Amino acid sequence: MLEKFKDSVKDFSSSVKSKVAEKELDEDTLNPLLEDLRLQLLQNNVSLEAAEAIEEELREKLLGQEVTRGKVQETVDEAVEEVLLELLDDSFDFEQRLDEAEDPPTVFFIGFNGSGKTTTVAKMARKLKDRGVVMGAGDTFRAASIEQLEEHGENLDVKVISHEYESDPAAVGYDTVEHAENEGKVALVDTAGRSHADQNLMNELDKMIRVNEPDVTFLVVDALAGNDVLEQAEAYEGMFDAVIVTKMDVDENGGAIISISERSGKPVAFLGTGQDYDDIREFDKEEFIESILE
Ligand SMILES: Nc1nc2c(ncn2[C@@H]2O[C@H](COP(=O)(O)OP(=O)(O)OP(=O)(O)O)[C@@H](O)[C@H]2O)c(=O)[nH]1
Ligand SMILES: [Mg+2]
Structure with a gap:
């Protein structure tokens, strides 16, 4: 890369x-x-x-x-x-945020279509499995999105909370958080991909965040989106705490991390480095710079 x-x-x-x-x-x-x-x-x-x-x-x-x-x-x-x-800012300490959160820690994953949200939810479930996790199928919009998350749930042996398609995703979030609370788990909530052009979906996401008050919201962006990540930083401004940049394994430019950091002023917390569950790592800016300059 x-x-x-x-x-x-x-x-x-x-x-x-x-x-x-x-x-x-x-x-x-x-x-x-x-x-x-x-x-x-x-x-x-x-x-x-x-x-x-x-x-x-x-x-x-x-x-x-x-x-x-x-x-x-x-x-x-x-x-x-x-x-x-x-x-660049790599100071985001996710584990610490989870430790400090009120019970149950609730984590949202938001971002444009296809940026890697659902895959990242599954990777995170694997990573945090020892703490106990539940995944919420908060994308009730895109065809097959619920089955996609359920398949990850089966592979990882992690419970998935889901409702019907077209139903209110805020309610899915609510039920996921309730389940996490009862079982002493971390709630990881997937959301539908949307752009700021989808005003209805943006309003829905706003509501979801207001109702569920996540402790951590990750903006998931795709390294291949290049400079389009700037538009994404703007569309979701004020809604996220840190960024996850996916598809670093297939990116040759390296610009997305730099652009999103500069525009959003938010830390980059993790990088997605492949399609397997273990392909996620904490962002380390020294390591990143070294890989550019080696
Ligand atoms: N190579 C590579 N592929 C990835 C990575 N993360 C996700 N993908 C792939 O990107 C595609 C889209 O991933 P999803 O997780 O479905 O993306 P999404 O944001 O949930 O998509 P929507 O729900 O449609 O908005 C899938 O084929 C994933 O396997 C990564 O780090 N590296
Ligand atoms: Mg998805």
Whole structure:
């Protein structure tokens, strides 16, 4: 993953290197290279704001500096690292949030169509199974969504609370929370995929959140959505505590994490890294930056 992002940073370093060999880095030399890097980052779905921040940091570090040829790569890497460390937030401690929550801890998963919500609910159920979990089939809208979650429930031996299709998802949430309370479990509630264009579905989600008052709401976004994650951050603004970025295993750009962090100001809590139940890991920004710069 992240191959293209890596390549952009490397390309930039080698073009700076070749210029450094010729003369000192003045504005005329550096500007076209920085512009090139910015375009490449944008192509990798890095948001404009983040790309510009990286560009600025690099300009400051490189312009007029006596960077020796051997140090160019290091200087470029440092600048990228600095910007990303500042921008990314991996401080969300999910287990701690569950421990501190009122009983029963209630967790919602919201996001656009196909972003990976239902799969992530199942992965989380597996992860938290020792605590005791129940899953709520809060997507009463999309055909086959209830069966999809029930299949995960069977595979994982985890109870699923469901109602009829077209029924009120807030009531599904309510029943899931009640079951969790009776059994001392964590409630993991799936929701229907929606975009802000679906005003009815957005209102329904609003109601669901008001009625059930989740302790943690995750916005689930798909790394392949690229810059569309910006639209998603806006559509769900104020409704989520942290982000889960799925499909990192098939993403070569790496931009979605950067864009959503920059736009939402919220931490990224987990990454989805495949279609199996174990394919979820905590987001670690140092590790992420290292994988870009290695
Ligand atoms: N490669 C890969 N595929 C994933 C990952 N997470 C989810 N998927 C796949 O993405 C597709 C959609 O996942 P779902 O969990 O159904 O997404 P959803 O958000 O619930 O979709 P809707 O309910 O239709 O809105 C499925 O084929 C999943 O197997 C991941 O981390 N990596
Ligand atoms: Mg779903």
